[in-house]
Amino acid sequence: MTTAPAPVALLQHRFASALPELTHAARAAEAPQPQLVVLNDALAADLGLDPARLRTPEGLGLLTxxxxxxxxxxxAQAYAGHQFGGFARLGDGRALLMGELVDADGRLRDLHLKGSGRTPFARGGDGLAALGPMLREYVVSEAMHALGIPTTRSLAVVATGRGVRREEIxxxxxxxxxxxxxxxxxxxQFARASxxxxxxRRVVDHAIERHHPEVASDPQPHLAFYRAVISAxxxxxxxxxxVGFVHGVMNTDNMTLSxxxxxYGPCAFLDAFDPSTVxxxxxxxxRYAYANQPAAAEWNLARLGEAMLPLLxxxxxxxxEIATEALGAFRTEYATAYSTGLRAKLGVLHADPAEADRIGTSVLELLEASHVDHTSFWRHLATAARDDAEPVRGMFxxxxxxxxxxxEWRALSPDAEAMDHLNPLYVARNHLVEEALAAATxxxxxxxxxxxxxxxxxxxxxxxxxxxxxxxxxxxGRYRTFCGT
Structure with a gap:
């Protein structure tokens, strides 16, 4: 292990300094033969990092x-979590927070490594990661970013030259x-359990500073913070x-305050539309089927409220009472966001909301009954708005x-051009992801x-x-994904 200047920018250590109780100093395992597999040049530049220098041995050292x-x-960060409903004290068993960088917009961003080796939270694991799951996170997180969905980003994947023992090496x-x-x-939850x-209070105040500074001046800043997380x-x-995204493992340790x-472990996009898809x-x-995701999110937010009770x-x-009242806004805010988004996908934002919602609900029932490919349907629907319904009709x-x-839908005068800008043609389709990961491996x-x-x-x-x-x-065939550990 060596110490050297950063390739371009110095790393800050605000989290480690502010919340030492939630950290454990750790070092990465050696990477015998590091080799860059993929680098996000645009993201690197946005973070003030020189992509060319990240490709040097020094840069690969930073990335590993x-x-x-x-x-x-x-x-390594400590946290707790309800995993499939059961509470446990957890932590980064195979990951390191290297520190924080300031991006081009002045925002503080974490540089975090997965698969960097055992930490005190490894719970018997080897702390390593295989190439395939790390590339899955790279592909899907960047796809989500391009879709305009708030997400962590992927800067790079580096092969370590070390074999990882799973069912095979x-x-x-x-x-x-x-x-x-x-x-x-x-x-x-970790702080409350302590x-x-x-x-x-310091954990929540740190989260306010990082993500919701507008609530700091509120007469009840911690309640305002809880409401802000619920809304987000x-x-x-x-x-x-x-977009038909299924996260797959919505435990409370996988719900960010930002x-x-x-x-992106056992995640995937819907193929045929089926609300029960797992x-x-x-x-x-x-528990975390496609249709259950809103309820799972609400349940997780209830656990956040429980943890914050002493601050409320x-x-x-x-x-x-205060937490329950605040959480009551989730269903309304979710319903509003989903309804607005569905009407936009239909190209009928200008239509009467009640009528548009009825139209939206009924077409989802038709999609399910005919096992229609989710992504293709929405894209073909814009073609139907241009008076060519055959691509859509052929799916049912x-x-x-x-x-x-x-x-009924055409009577609402859908906007085909608006639909083209909202309904993706390309998503990280499961068969293509598997093909790419197998080839890369x-x-x-x-x-x-x-x-x-x-x-x-x-x-x-x-x-x-x-x-x-x-x-x-x-x-x-039927698609199954794994957590990647």
């Missing part, structure tokens, strides 16, 4: 944690992830639902039903680069990318 910039304080890798912060509901009200998560989950999507191999009961009122019963088993629906990066090219500009049709807009082949 094996070269620590002077003055940096790499730490796989090539190891480290993902360099960028986030507004890694504060999560589980961070607040029975230290001062620590609880209501909007985020509505955006997931509108409102960014985090942890992709995670470990979600046997469907001196008397617990009163604090419970019940032609009479879709024809009747199209008559075998040393062929061309499919990965092509997939990234498509999903980085999801709304704009380009020659040569036709297969990236097509549904999964019939023989792709």
């Amino acid at each position: 944690g094996t070269v620590v910039p002077e003055g940096a304080t790499p730490v 796989l090539p190891g890798a480290v993902l360099a992830r960028i986030a507004s912060s890694h504060l999560r509901v589980g961070s607040v 029975d230290d009200t001062d620590l609880l 998560q209501a909007d985020l989950v509505a955006r997931w639902m509108l 409102g960014e999507t985090i942890d 992709f995670s191999s470990i979600d046997e009961g469907g 009122a001196d008397e617990q019963d009163r604090a419970v 088993l019940d032609l009479a039903a879709i024809d009747g629906w199209l008559v 075998g040393g062929d990066l061309a499919p990965l680069g092509r997939l990234l090219e498509a999903v980085s500009a999801p709304f704009h049709e380009r020659p040569g990318l036709e297969r990236y807009a097509e549904p999964a082949p019939a023989d792709f």
